[in-house]
Amino acid sequence: MGQIMEQMPIVVDALNVGFLQTLKLFFVTLIGAFPLGLVIAFGSMSRFRPLSYLSKFVVWIIRGTPLMIQLLIIYYFPGLVLHNPIWGGGEAGRFLAASVSFILNYACYFSEIYRGGIQGVPVGQEEAGLVLGMTRSQIFFKITLLQMIKRIVPPMSNEIITLVKDTSLARIIALQEIIWAGQAFMKGSHGISGAIWPLFFTAVYYLIFNGILTMLLGRLERKLDYFR
Amino acid sequence: MAILEAEHICKSFSRTEALKDISFSLEKGQALSIIGSSGSGKTTLLRCLNFLETPDKGVIRVNNEVLFDAEDPSTRQESAIRKKRLHFGLVFQSFNLFPQYTALKNVMLARELLASEQADYKARKKEIQEEIRAEAESLLMKMGLSNRKDNYPHQLSGGQCQRVAIARALALKPDILCFDEPTSALDPELTGEVLKVIRELADDNTTMVIVTHEMAFARDVADHVIFMDDGSIVEQGDPIQVFEHPAEERTRQFLSKVTI
Incomplete structure (x- = not known):
């Protein structure tokens, strides 16, 4: 126990660096997947058949395969098979590849949540907008959107909390996120080796961050409680 | 001169013919009631007038302007339809x-x-x-809802909601205000307040098309009554004629089943 207390400052410093990378991946994924998910949702609801089939096909592939495999394929396929390493080397390249994988993967899950949210808004809302002379985009932004957001906050909260933990999958392409940073102490890092407790300790970071997120999302849900 | 003319409106949904050759006209300032059993095509007719459904055949004119002609594809463009909808409120x-x-x-x-x-x-x-706000407030006052203007719909009773909806439709000053069974979703004790408002609109010579199951109301308020059955107009005329002296057997059967 005394040894752990001695190692603690060094470990926390290293884990902080790793967790920063985790947070970066988390926020980049959200920023990319929120709008892309909406595009895919509109694609799959499109009356233009080829577009809706394409969107549904992509969603099927992405949801039907493990994110870990998607990460591996997206990171290694261009370089190893096409001999065109588009991602570049080093941590920056790994981060880019991980971001693309995560955005694509989460956009597909989000798209289904959006679709449910949009289709859950009664058709009478759109019709009321139409007979009042509104355009389709006015109807979407002024009427449907907020009702959709209200509906999707609970399922979205679930996905967002899952994303925090899923970022650890980027470890598979050696992205130096918090799990990677914790694991490094087993092999040897910052003068400490053979220590497994830093890996276990990473759980505390996830737990605290998810606690904060849960609180914020709960607050958003209550904020939207002013209408039904 | 007729403000609204509908000629030979036909509309089918995959298997069923919802409207079979419907023609009628409406004078400015008059109220038209459309009565008939559920599924007779009343609501579909209103939805065609408001461009929520596209008729398969027929012509719709307002103030002599052709708003819709099934033969003329240019009248079916989304951008054109948007402005035309403003002739109607629903x-x-x-x-x-x-x-x-x-x-x-x-x-x-x-x-x-x-x-x-x-x-x-x-x-x-x-x-x-400021102008829009003042007009909206005066409309809500007319609906007897001045003290409810800052409430959200879920805080209002059904009757209050429907009166807000009427004010919302009136705000755009439509030439013709359409009502699709405006009291059917209300508790019986709340229908009165909504009917009263519509009655006042009729007294102000608002041009209206009212689809309703409230027979006494239809008889009192309407200047003209259309009885529909199975997608066709069976009989039309002034209320006394249709309600007291129906010419058609089907009208008599329908009226004998509903209580006035």
Whole structure:
């Protein structure tokens, strides 16, 4: 126990660096997947058949395969098979590849949540907008959107909390996120080796961050409680 | 001169013929009641007038302007339809108020959006918004809802919601105001307040098309009554004629089943 207390400052410093990378991946994924998910949702609801089939096909592939495999394929396929390493080397390249994988993967899950949210808004809302002379985009932004957001906050909260933990999958392409940073102490890092407790300790970071997120999302849900 | 003319309107849904060659006209300032059993095509007819459904055949004219002609594809363009819809207002059976806005904002929203497309909107923004707000408040007052203007729809009773919906439709000053069974979703004790408002509109010579199951109301308020059955107009005329001396056997059968 005394040894752990001695190692603690060094470990926390290293884990902080790793967790920063985790947070970066988390926020980049959200920023990319929120709008892309909406595009895919509109694609799959499109009356233009080829577009809706394409969107549904992509969603099927992405949801039907493990994110870990998607990460591996997206990171290694261009370089190893096409001999065109588009991602570049080093941590920056790994981060880019991980971001693309995560955005694509989460956009597909989000798209289904959006679709449910949009289709859950009664058709009478759109019709009321139409007979009042509104355009389709006015109807979407002024009427449907907020009702959709209200509906999707609970399922979205679930996905967002899952994303925090899923970022650890980027470890598979050696992205130096918090799990990677914790694991490094087993092999040897910052003068400490053979220590497994830093890996276990990473759980505390996830737990605290998810606690904060849960609180914020709960607050958003209550904020939207002013209408039904 | 007729403000609204519908000629030979036909509409089918995959298997069923919802409307079979419907023709009628309506004079300015008059109220038309459409009665008939459920599934007779009354609501479909209203939805065709408001361009929520596209008729397969027929012509719709307002003030002699052809709004829709099934033969003329140019009248079916989405962008053109949007402006044409503004000739009509529609009050839905289930209100369809926007839940995230207050009663007042429900009434103001469409006007604000239309105003924002005006050329001089930016320069006169404050003035225009004040004007829209004042008109919306006076409409709500007319509906007896002045003290409810800051409430959200879920805080209002069904009758109050429907009156907000009527104010919302009136805010755009439509030539013809359509009602689709405006009291059918209401508790019986709340129908009176909505019917009273519609009656007042009729007294002000608002041009209206009212689809209703309230026979006594239809008889009292309407200047003209259409009885529909199975997608066709069976009989039409002034209320006394249709209600007291129906010429058609089917009208008699229908009226004998509903209590007035």
